[in-house]
Amino acid sequence: MVRRIYLAILFIFFTSHSWGWSTEELYSRCKPYANNGFNLEQLSEKDQFAAVSCVSYFTGSKAVSFEICLNAQKLYRMSLETTDIKSKRELEVSSKLIGALGSDMVDVSVNAVIRSFINYADQNTQVWNVQPVTISYIASSWPCDVTKTY
Numbered sequence: 001m002v003r004r005i006y007l008a009i010l011f012i013f014f015t016s017h018s019w020g021w022s023t024e025e026l027y028s029r030c031k032p033y034a035n036n037g038f039n040l041e042q043l044s045e046k047d048q049f050a051a052v053s054c055v056s057y058f059t060g061s062k063a064v065s066f067e068i069c070l071n072a073q074k075l076y077r078m079s080l081e082t083t084d085i086k087s088k089r090e091l092e093v094s095s096k097l098i099g100a101l102g103s104d105m106v107d108v109s110v111n112a113v114i115r116s117f118i119n120y121a122d123q124n125t126q127v128w129n130v131q132p133v134t135i136s137y138i139a140s141s142w143p144c145d146v147t148k149t150y
Contacts, residue, residue, distance in 0.1 A: 024128035027121040030054035030114050038111045058113050061134040062105055068135070069102030069144035076146040095146045101135060102144035116141055 021029075032043060033051035040048050072095045079091035105113075120137065121128065 021131065022129055023121055023132045026054070026057065026132050026134075027118060027128070029057075030118055034111075034115055034118050038114070054114060055110055058110050058117070058134070061138060062103075062108070062110060062113055065101070065103040065135050065138045065142075066105050067102075068098060068139075069104050069146075072096075072099035072102050072144055072146045073148060077149070099144040099146040101139050103135075103139045103142040104144050104148065105138070105142050108142055113138065113141075 029050040032047040033040070033054055036043055036047075040051055043051060075091050075095035075098065079088050079095060082088050082091065117132075117134075117137065
């Protein structure tokens, strides 16, 4: 089970569409939308298209990051239920490693994630030419609590 989750995470990173955009490109797609109060009205058609791709990108990233967190929480609960010491330790470590890539974003709006990303990009122009590692960024901004249950 743990191996499947590791493979799923690797699959997510290697098949992520973020490989096509630099941080600067993602920023340029999101910035006009944020500057317009997260409202599509009064944006040019080009900026509306860019805003939709921005929202879609972060909606997907948010969902994947939250799903990773849920899986980490499941592993943690499994570690509490097992009596085998070796399995217990492996599940605990796995839950923490996987949880480090996930985020607990139940009450966080996509617009809040976009705003946070824009603020980050504004302050870190040295990363504009690299591809964004959005899931890691989201996880560091909204860490996953593997001990939490829903």
